[in-house]
Amino acid sequence: MRQPIEESSMDYKTILVHIDDTPETPDRVAFAARLASAQGAHLIGMAQTGISRFIRETTLPGVELGDLTPLFGSLREAAELRAAHFDTLVQQAGVASFAHRIDDDEPGMALALQAMYADLVVVSRTAHDAPGIAGIAGIPEYVVLNSPSPVLVLPHPQASPAAFGRVMVAWNASPEAARAVRYALPLLVRATHVELAIFDEESSSVRSLEDAEAMAQFMARHGVPVEVCRHHPRGEVGNALLVRAEERKADLLVMGCYGHSRYREILLGGVSRTVLRRLSMPVLLAH
Structure with a gap:
């Protein structure tokens, strides 16, 4: 073993x-x-x-x-x-x-x-x-x-701790989100609570929850204290993500991001752009 x-x-x-x-x-x-x-x-x-x-x-x-x-x-x-x-x-x-x-x-x-x-x-x-x-x-x-x-x-201002007790991970079962989780493990294993958050506009979808549970098990094997939470935002996902993180007093947000294929080196997707515009807490991004 x-x-x-x-x-x-x-x-x-x-x-x-x-x-x-x-x-x-x-x-x-x-x-x-x-x-x-x-x-x-x-x-x-x-x-x-x-x-x-x-x-x-x-x-x-x-x-x-x-x-x-x-x-x-x-x-x-x-x-x-x-x-x-x-x-x-x-x-x-x-x-x-x-x-x-x-x-x-x-x-x-x-x-x-x-x-x-x-x-x-x-x-x-x-x-x-x-x-x-x-x-x-x-x-x-x-x-x-x-x-x-x-x-x-x-964010501005930058009075941020080096240890993050409460962390929110934005999960959408994408390769970018999975890489973000892996890259954040040195921080996640030191957290006291990690929310793996799904923002699913289709309340009847089961697949997203199954994917989140699989990722939660992966994180738990590394010693991450993780909880899966599912949300059904009515508006733009980026705004809903930030509101949830602020409500839960998250010290850190972890998320994957992507670039549009034609302008990959210069243009982020909509959720990532919203988060960076309104950022009020540190965010770990991975592509």
Whole structure:
């Protein structure tokens, strides 16, 4: 008989956190530091200069930006200062293992590339007035659709605990939702209560409940304290999901997300977009 998997074997071993110049960065880094300490993980802070965008602009016909060397130096110096501040914060927080990276690409692209070598990426929700990649997608959306790692998105403000006592998992029997559950196991096994929530518009459907029970059994074998709850929303599922999570005072929402086939790298499905727009709690997304 195989021995049960020890809890520590499911811990995140490498966590990647975004470092930018927004006011939310200290709270984001503090959260990532607490999570890294709780999981015994190596923490990587990722800062970007954005130099690649200016290089692309200089290749456009008729664009004369002059000598950009001083600008590039200024951008790199600012990124290095952010990286040094990250080092100071995590050292003060007592993180045992950490490092920083500085990249010249745009944030979403740089994070998605570095995420190939991480178990989890920590970012903040994109502000409503913030420009997206090519004016289309925010950082969370781009990274979750273009990296192999799950993305933990923090709301504004970001006073979030590193341990999540109450967790809601949005379940629709999709491969994306199943991957989200697997990626969230290091957090789920530490929770005191996990609701596996089905939002089924067809009250007569039996299949969705059977699928949820099978997933609940899978989670229970990992030691997750899970309860299956079925809901029949009258309105948009994304709104119903958030209302339920807020009513249950969930500390974390876990869900899968998908991209539309033609624009997979830039456009999330409707429920995911609604959740990221109205997010009031951390959400772990997986694609």
